[in-house]
Amino acid sequence: MAKLTYAARLLCAAAFLLLLSACAKKSPSDEATKAEGDLKPVAEITNKTKQFAGLFDLYQNEKSGSLYLKILPEQLGKDIIHHMQVSNGIPGNNIYHTMGMYFEPRVLRFEQYFDKIHVRQENTIFVHDEANPVSRANHANVNRPLLAALKIEAKDKDSGAFFVNVDSLFLNDSLRQLKPSPNPEEKPGERLALGKLNAEKTRFTSLHNYPKNTDVVVEYVYDNPEPVLPKEFGSDIKDYALGDERSLAFSIRHILIEAPENDFTPRRDDPRIGYFTALRQVMTSDSAAPYGDFINRWHLVKKNPLAEVSEPVEPIVWWIENTTPLEYRDTIRDATLAWNQAFEQAGFKNAIQVKVQPDDAEWDAGDLQYNVLRWTASPQPLFGGLGPSIGDPRTGQILGADIMLELVAMQNRSRMEDIYDVPASITPSANTGFHPAAQSHAPIYMGGAFGSAALNAMGADTATVSRFSEEFLYFLILHEVGHTLGLNHNFIASQHQPLESVFDGERTRAQGLTASVMDYPAANLSADADTQGQFYDVAPGAYDRWAIEYGYSTALVDSEEEEQRLTNILARSTDPALAFGNDADDMRRPGAGIDPRIMINDMSGDAIGYARNQFELGQKILATLPERLLTQGESRQELVNGANVALGNYGSAAQTVSRYIGGVMVDRAMVGQEGANDPFRPVPVAEQKRAMKILEEYVFAPEALVVPAELIKQLQQQRRWFFFYGKTEDPKVHDLVLNIQKSVLDHLLNPVVLKRVQDSSLYGNEYSMTDLYADLNLAIFAADATGNVDTFRQNLQREYVNRLIKMSKPSAEDARQQQAQALARYSLKQIDRQLSTNGNDPASRAHKEYIQFVIREALNPGNAGDNTSA
Numbered sequence: 027m028a029k030l031t032y033a034a035r036l037l038c039a040a041a042f043l044l045l046l047s048a049c050a051k052k053s054p055s056d057e058a059t060k061a062e063g064d065l066k067p068v069a070e071i072t073n074k075t076k077q078f079a080g081l082f083d084l085y086q087n088e089k090s091g092s093l094y095l096k097i098l099p100e101q102l103g104k105d106i107i108h109h110m111q112v113s114n115g116i117p118g119n120n121i122y123h124t125m126g127m128y129f130e131p132r133v134l135r136f137e138q139y140f141d142k143i144h145v146r147q148e149n150t151i152f153v154h155d156e157a158n159p160v161s162r163a164n165h166a167n168v169n170r171p172l173l174a175a176l177k178i179e180a181k182d183k184d185s186g187a188f189f190v191n192v193d194s195l196f197l198n199d200s201l202r203q204l205k206p207s208p209n210p211e212e213k214p215g216e217r218l219a220l221g222k223l224n225a226e227k228t229r230f231t232s233l234h235n236y237p238k239n240t241d242v243v244v245e246y247v248y249d250n251p252e253p254v255l256p257k258e259f260g261s262d263i264k265d266y267a268l269g270d271e272r273s274l275a276f277s278i279r280h281i282l283i284e285a286p287e288n289d290f291t292p293r294r295d296d297p298r299i300g301y302f303t304a305l306r307q308v309m310t311s312d313s314a315a316p317y318g319d320f321i322n323r324w325h326l327v328k329k330n331p332l333a334e335v336s337e338p339v340e341p342i343v344w345w346i347e348n349t350t351p352l353e354y355r356d357t358i359r360d361a362t363l364a365w366n367q368a369f370e371q372a373g374f375k376n377a378i379q380v381k382v383q384p385d386d387a388e389w390d391a392g393d394l395q396y397n398v399l400r401w402t403a404s405p406q407p408l409f410g411g412l413g414p415s416i417g418d419p420r421t422g423q424i425l426g427a428d429i430m431l432e433l434v435a436m437q438n439r440s441r442m443e444d445i446y447d448v449p450a451s452i453t454p455s456a457n458t459g460f461h462p463a464a465q466s467h468a469p470i471y472m473g474g475a476f477g478s479a480a481l482n483a484m485g486a487d488t489a490t491v492s493r494f495s496e497e498f499l500y501f502l503i504l505h506e507v508g509h510t511l512g513l514n515h516n517f518i519a520s521q522h523q524p525l526e527s528v529f530d531g532e533r534t535r536a537q538g539l540t541a542s543v544m545d546y547p548a549a550n551l552s553a554d555a556d557t558q559g560q561f562y563d564v565a566p567g568a569y570d571r572w573a574i575e576y577g578y579s580t581a582l583v584d585s586e587e588e589e590q591r592l593t594n595i596l597a598r599s600t601d602p603a604l605a606f607g608n609d610a611d612d613m614r615r616p617g618a619g620i621d622p623r624i625m626i627n628d629m630s631g632d633a634i635g636y637a638r639n640q641f642e643l644g645q646k647i648l649a650t651l652p653e654r655l656l657t658q659g660e661s662r663q664e665l666v667n668g669a670n671v672a673l674g675n676y677g678s679a680a681q682t683v684s685r686y687i688g689g690v691m692v693d694r695a696m697v698g699q700e701g702a703n704d705p706f707r708p709v710p711v712a713e714q715k716r717a718m719k720i721l722e723e724y725v726f727a728p729e730a731l732v733v734p735a736e737l738i739k740q741l742q743q744q745r746r747w748f749f750f751y752g753k754t755e756d757p758k759v760h761d762l763v764l765n766i767q768k769s770v771l772d773h774l775l776n777p778v779v780l781k782r783v784q785d786s787s788l789y790g791n792e793y794s795m796t797d798l799y800a801d802l803n804l805a806i807f808a809a810d811a812t813g814n815v816d817t818f819r820q821n822l823q824r825e826y827v828n829r830l831i832k833m834s835k836p837s838a839e840d841a842r843q844q845q846a847q848a849l850a851r852y853s854l855k856q857i858d859r860q861l862s863t864n865g866n867d868p869a870s871r872a873h874k875e876y877i878q879f880v881i882r883e884a885l886n887p888g889n890a891g892d893n894t895s896a
């Protein structure tokens with residue numbers, strides 16, 4: 027068998043060599059000349075067509091709408107950057123594209139092959155040092171996809187320009203997969219299917235051309251004659267945005283950009299600062315980390331190179347779109363310009379300018395030459411804001427950007443499902459190719475919605491409420507503009523101030539409430555109106571100024587001196603105010619991330635203490651909601667919204683606290699860097715125990731979270747259409763509370779977390795898995811082991827026991843977690859032994875006997891009997 031395989035391999039190698047020599051004999055260009063004999067006359071294409079002159083001249087047939095592209099001979103083989111953005115989308119959890127979303131840009135080349143023009147996608151990631159002879163083999167085992175083959179229809183005799191029909195390039199998905207592949211985790215019918223692309227209906231909706239870019243917008247139409255409707259489809263207003271489910275359409279703007287050739291100097295990426303990057307692997311490097319990634323940044327050049335601070339030759343100009351509500355414009359302008367404070371540290375004055383798009387402007391916001399702050403109001407907004415940019419994949423130079431802002435961010439109309447059910451993030455993949463900045467920004471407006479509901483519930487005065495809105499908008503704009511400057515999220519930045527200082531407005535205004543506007547911090551609300559300081563940051567923080575200094579300060583000419591200069595800037599990373607951690611590190615999802623400081627919706631260097639304040643605040647708000655949010659003559663919808671965001675925020679605080687259990691703090695300083703900690707430091711045992719205690723007190727204990735009867739009986743949604751069909755409208759408070767508890771158990775019993783608890787015990791973690799189980803058993807069972815059990819605790823105890831049973835099975839999902847399995851089994855036995863029904867009310871007795879029955883049945887199948895009382 028082995029011999030045969032070897033022989034087969036030899037045969038293949040021989041065949042391959044033959045193929046190669048066959049190819050070498052014929053040159054495509056010789057053949058091309060021959061093939062050009064039977065082309066159409068150019069006039070046949072240029073007559074009766076509308077012409078758009080630009081980078082690639084476009085000719086659209088006036089009768090059929092068919093589109094031709096003219097390629098000059100000198101444009102063959104040249105790098106063309108292909109940028110795609112969603113001009114208009116359809117609702118449905120991101121999958122069907124959302125307006126403003128960018129795809130990762132790619133580098134394309136046109137190549138002539140006989141009578142065709144091939145469209146090839148270049149791979150810009152695997153690069154070689156050209157001085158090394160091995161660079162001649164620079165495409166070894168790297169795929170450079172041929173995306174399309176376009177027939178040459180005509181050739182201009184004088185200029186040698188080719189005319190190709192590009193209907194087959196743009197009116198289908200040859201340039202990029204547009205319809206998502208089936209998700210194996212999704213059941214059929216769970217999501218409305220997109221159907222088949224209809225070539226007859228798919229069409230060009232706008233054509234623009236400029237000297238350096240050619241711009242084509244296409245409306246893609248998908249037909250699905252008998253769509254399977256997802257369960258409960260039609261019971262939410264957003265479903266009505268589809269009009270007719272059999273025909274779904276979205277629009278994509280394709281821009282072909284001439285790759286810039288200028289004196290832009292790429293700057294290397296570093297793990298200690300978070301920039302979006304052009305990924306590069308240096309194949310000829312002998313480094314252990316042969317990473318040649320370049321950060322994404324604008325091409326800023328000092329007007330006066332000798333001045334310490336100078337204006338740039340070309341500033342970054344932002345346009346406020348003419349759709350922007352008038353009352354927001356001043357704040358948007360001021361917040362955008364606030365980034366100039368950061369650029370001063372990098373040696374630039376007025377690096378950013380802001381203008382307002384005139385109402386009669388002839389250009390639209392999709393035009394690449396304008397960076398526009400845009401406003402929309404969508405039926406199902408997936409973000410409060412979005413700040414994508416186009417980086418040249420070869421150098422990282424940012425070529426353009428837009429910011430999408432959703433009106434919902436400024437309104438308090440978000441409902442529970444809108445806020446908490448959106449995907450936590452969109453994973454960028456080769457398949458969909460979304461820009462990483464497309465990560466959902468829902469948590470930002472979640473904070474905003476909670477903030478305004480809480481202020482209303484606390485009876486804050488109008489001035490405070492409007493200050494909150496203004497600070498929120500200021501922060502939102504700073505955050506999105508930060509993305510377009512190249513910056514990632516920084517979710518550790520909210521650790522900046524000690525807990526006792528977060529409400530000290532004077533101090534936070536001077537030092538920053540957080541260290542970076544690139545965080546999703548909790549809205550900083552004090553339970554006491556007299557101590558209310560800043561709600562949000564209104565200026566770039568210490569980390570932001572440092573990151574901009576690294577990215578934008580002018581390079582030295584000598585490369586060694588320049589490397590030393592960058593090293594010196596980076597050496598400051600051990601300053602706690604300059605810490606960094608992004609979406610790949612944060613702990614919002616159970617099992618993801620390891621450093622509890624890198625978390626969303628938290629605040630202060632003592633996030634556990636801050637969460638404790640939020641629990642107290644939450645309880646206080648739930649009690650005052652009916653009094654504050656009910657208005658004479660109106661329905662109770664505002665009360666429902668307020669209660670939902672208050673409970674959602676309570677759950678989010680619980681998750682923050684839970685992450686400290688099993689947490690490991692990360693330091694990415696380089697070896698020997700001054701002020702550095704060990705790369706991995708387990709959270710001190712006292713802190714882990716404190717987190718468990720607070721979870722016990724505010725999440726697990728009897729009456730940990732009290733939802734007052736006065737509130738529950740008023741939680742009535744406003745009836746509409748048949749939206750209650752198949753559902754019941756009464757408040758499900760037991761489910762709401764259990765969901766908060768479950769979200770904490772999801773972390774504490776997560777196999778990845780338990781594995782880390784075990785591993786980290788090898789380098790300093792003193793809170794063992796045995797401690798964790800023992801404390802959890804106490805928190806969930808001790809208080810009522812011998813007394814009556816309330817209905818919330820009954821739910822919690824059943825949930826916990828069911829999870830333990832599942833984990834204790836030898837066939838459990840992660841059987842390597844032997845210690846976790848054994849401890850789960852041990853805990854079940856302990857719980858069984860602990861329970862006593864003596865003197866309990868009938869409901870508590872029934873509950874405990876049931877718990878004992880399922881434990882015994884699980885540990886000893888078929889022999890549990892009914893002898894469960896103790």
Ligand SMILES: [Zn+2]
Pocket residue numbers: 467505509515
């Ligand atoms: Zn963001």
